Amino acid sequence: MSEHDEDGYTGPATLVAHGRELPVEVDLRGYFQPIDGYYHWYGRISADPAVTELAGGKKKACEIRVADRTATGELSDPDPWGRYRVMGTSTPPFAVPTSLEELNA
Numbered sequence: 001m002s003e004h005d006e007d008g009y010t011g012p013a014t015l016v017a018h019g020r021e022l023p024v025e026v027d028l029r030g031y032f033q034p035i036d037g038y039y040h041w042y043g044r045i046s047a048d049p050a051v052t053e054l055a056g057g058k059k060k061a062c063e064i065r066v067a068d069r070t071a072t073g074e075l076s077d078p079d080p081w082g083r084y085r086v087m088g089t090s091t092p093p094f095a096v097p098t099s100l101e102e103l104n105a
Contacts, residue, residue: 007031008043009066009094015045015054015086016063017075022050026064030092041071041092047082051075055084062086064093 008029015022025048030041045051054060060075064086073088 007092007094007096009092011066013045013093014065015051015075016065017054017060020054022048022054024048024051026066026086028064028086028092028094030094030096038089039092039096040087040089041073041094042085042087044079044083045075045086051084052078052082064088066093069093069095 008027010027011025013024013026015024025046026043027046028041028043030039032039055075055078057078059077062073062075064071064073069092071088071091071093073086076085076087078084
C-alpha cells in the first residue's frame with residue numbers, strides 16, 4: 001500500500017469524551033483493509049493542554065466530529081510532542097470516495 005492509497009482529512013474537528021466537547025485540530029488518514037473487510041482510520045490530535053487534561057495519558061473512548069460526520073474511536077497514547085493518537089474502525093469522520101467518479105475527481 002502506498003501513501004496514495006489512503007484517504008484523509010486535516011483541519012478542525014470536535015473531540016467528544018467523558019461528556020466534554022473540545023475543539024481540536026486533527027490530521028487523520030484511513031484505508032479499507034480487504035483482509036478483515038473494515039475501514040480503519042487513525043491520526044493525531046494537535047497538542048492541546050485541554051486534551052491532555054481530558055485524556056490524562058490513558059486510553060479513552062471518544063467521538064471525533066468533522067462538520068456533519070461523526071465517528072466513534074479511541075483516544076490513546078500521546079507522542080513526545082503531546083499529540084494524542086486517535087483511531088477507529090468503520091465509517092470515518094471524513095468523506096471517503098465511494099465511486100470511481102469521486103475517486104478520479
